Amino acid sequence: LLQFTKKFIFKKNKRQVFWANCVTIALFVLLSLAVSPSSTTTTSLNENASAKSSRVVHKTIIKKVGTKELNKEKARAKVLKQEQKNKQAEYDKLKQQLDDYQEKEEQQKQEAEQARKKSEAAAKKEAKARQKEAEEQQKAAQRQEANTNSSSSSSDSSNQGDLYTGNQGTIVGNSNSKIYHVPGQAGYHMNSVNAVYFNSEQDAINAGYRKAKR
Numbered sequence: 686l687l688q689f690t691k692k693f694i695f696k697k698n699k700r701q702v703f704w705a706n707c708v709t710i711a712l713f714v715l716l717s718l719a720v721s722p723s724s725t726t727t728t729s730l731n732e733n734a735s736a737k738s739s740r741v742v743h744k745t746i747i748k749k750v751g752t753k754e755l756n757k758e759k760a761r762a763k764v765l766k767q768e769q770k771n772k773q774a775e776y777d778k779l780k781q782q783l784d785d786y787q788e789k790e791e792q793q794k795q796e797a798e799q800a801r802k803k804s805e806a807a808a809k810k811e812a813k814a815r816q817k818e819a820e821e822q823q824k825a826a827q828r829q830e831a832n833t834n835s836s837s838s839s840s841d842s843s844n845q846g847d848l849y850t851g852n853q854g855t856i857v858g859n860s861n862s863k864i865y866h867v868p869g870q871a872g873y874h875m876n877s878v879n880a881v882y883f884n885s886e887q888d889a890i891n892a893g894y895r896k897a898k899r
Contacts, residue, residue: 846876856883858894865889871899 850857851872858865858881865883866872883889886896 846874846879848875848877848880849873850875853882856886856889857881858883858889858892863894864897865894866897870897 848857849872850866851870853872854868856865856867859875860879860881865881865886867886881892881894883892883894889896
């Protein structure tokens with residue numbers, strides 16, 4: 686078609702060569718435009734369809750994979766939550782046991798302290814009572830001893846008699862004890878009614894008396 690057009694135009698005159706070329710170029714451009722949009726549109730449609738299909742498949746895959754992972758994560762979260770709940774329950778149980786133990790230990794300490802104080806108070810009270818009893822017994826013994834000494838003094842005083850052998854200057858015998866004392870020996874008191882006087886020791890011995898040891 687182009688060759689035919691050129692031959693037809695060149696037969697006219699040489700001036701029309703330029704215009705023939707322009708027409709040729711114009712026809713070529715028109716033919717290109719006529720063919721190109723269809724091809725471009727087809728290619729574009731194919732690409733759009735392919736992209737759309739790819740997006741649909743990709744979206745479906747993402748959706749399927751996402752749902753599966755989500756369910757898995759939900760199940761894992763549920764397990765973790767249950768484990769956490771179990772651990773919290775175990776912790777609460779152990780904490781309660783520890784609190785009970787500490788409370789019981791504190792109570793035992795208080796009871797032991799109270800028992801110790803009570804025992805100390807009882808021991809002090811008993812010691813004080815024993816001390817008081819010992820003091821009373823000591824006072825009673827002292828009073829008894831004083832009374833005994835007083836009685837002994839009174840008895841000795843009543844039994845000393847009215848005669849003291851140490852200042853007689855002669856041999857004096859006691860008719861009750863059959864003992865005689867000579868001057869220079871330790872004297873003692875005796876009743877004068879029992880006194881027997883001797884001129885010599887031999888006279889006293891002959892009368893059945895023995896000499897005092899001191």
